[in-house]
Amino acid sequence: MSTMNLTLLTDFYELTMMQGYFKTQNTEKVVFDAFYRKNPCDGGYAIAAGLDQVIDYIKNLRFSKEDIAYLRSLNTFDEDFLNYLADFRFSGDIYAIPEGTVVFPREPLVKVVAPIMEAQLVETAILTIINHQSLIATKASRVVCAAKGDGIMEFGLRRAQGPDAGVYGARAAMIGGCIGTSNVLAGQLFDVPVKGTHAHSWIMSFPDEYTAFKTYANMYPDACCLLVDTYDTLKSGVPNAIRVFEEMRNAGIPLKNYGIRLDSGDLAYMSKQARKLLDAAGFDDAYISASSDLDEYLIESLKAQGCKITSWGVGTNMITSRDCPAFGGVYKLAAVEDKETGEFIPKIKLSENTEKITNPGNKTIYRIYSKTTGKIRADLICLADETFDESKDMIIFDPQETWKKTKVRANTYTLRELLVPVFKNGECVYDSPSVMKIRDYSKKELDTIWDETKRFANPQHVYVDLSDKLYKIKSDLLEKMSLEALEY
């Protein structure tokens, strides 16, 4: 999948604009920011994901003969432009926040600095990749948080919106903290653990439940999870599972990683009753896992009900992010290079909705950590060439409610620049970590925000502030635009 040419994975208008830039000799270098505006599920954070697929996409960006022939057939593009496309290569710079990082609204997750034709073409693919994976990584992270240390298995492939969503969704779910996936192709592609139990069909294919369990246990004694709800969980499923476990114990087969899976009924009640039966038979180390339309809210609720489930299989609601199906990331022009001075001239997009007014300029982001707690104090969006001194006080203020100011005292904080170089002059300069490494990193990232930010209802929001300089540029531009509007 990684070498697939996705060059035509773009919206038609990117190509018509590209031809327009080509014809009008508009070759300016520009800055585009890909950012999102609202955390999924009204949460307090999101997890950035998808960068490795963006890198593959950019590396393989070239129009094949077939691509050019197809574009010619659309009767919209002239031969001179098609000739240009035949030699097209991405020659710009890309900066991005590493995958697995905790991120907040309005922060550029990806910044493209390139000639406008190139930067325009890549909009759609960057957004579709980052939007999808960041959404699923965020959803998975929420499910993982709800499970409070229990393992979450990703079971969603069959209910995902197609094969790509299943495969890259599984990748993102692993980044979000799942312990494994049932998706074998994802396992092969991303070197992540594949896991699973068995289906109701296995039980139904045998003359009786006991024989089905026994056959399965004989084949897989080291990973024996028996699905107990096909006929009657407490009267048949759990007693038959116990009978098989007893036979294994009596035969001297070591019982290590074994247990049952509940897939219907009142999961809290069933798990409590099943726990009692297993314990009474001396199988107190048998685990109880559950699946059945689970999500973060249900897992939280089941835990509050005192359920005895310690392992969770989550499919549909996580792989589709059912209650929040879109991440909403956008890609906005932020600056255009002045050819004479080589400086970037900030550009702004206005909106009636102040939250939708873009942040102008060639920017970067600094994360401000408290030295004592290691937690995030705030994020600061600033111009790319601004520098800050940790030995000086820092005044930060909310860009919307500017009277809300905080002084971060000298030597009490550390700074980390979030955007890192990924492409320089068209060459990839970034080594993507393995998915399991990104997963470990993301787990540590979650320790940098307070539980108040992770809670599901009305979470505490982390401040994303603008530097003084950027704030001034933004307000001057807004002032200028409103004066110009008066002229009409």
Ligand SMILES: Nc1ncnc2c1ncn2[C@@H]1O[C@H](COP(=O)(O)OP(=O)(O)OP(=O)(O)O)[C@@H](O)[C@H]1O
């Ligand atoms: N204790 C509980 N508290 C809240 N929700 C629960 C609890 N136990 C189960 N649920 C949820 O209630 C829903 C039960 O759905 P439903 O009755 O349609 O199906 P089911 O019990 O899975 O049975 P079947 O698979 O036979 O249709 C599932 O989404 C399940 O996750």
Ligand SMILES: O=P(O)(O)OC[C@H]1O[C@H](OP(=O)(O)OP(=O)(O)O)[C@H](O)[C@@H]1O
């Ligand atoms: O409920 P989800 O979160 O989507 O988790 C995945 C579901 O997929 C399977 O059911 P399915 O009915 O497809 O197959 P089965 O016959 O094996 O139960 C499994 O038993 C879970 O219930």
Ligand SMILES: O=C(O)c1cccnc1
């Ligand atoms: O292995 C499992 O138990 C499994 C896999 C996919 C979907 N539901 C369950």
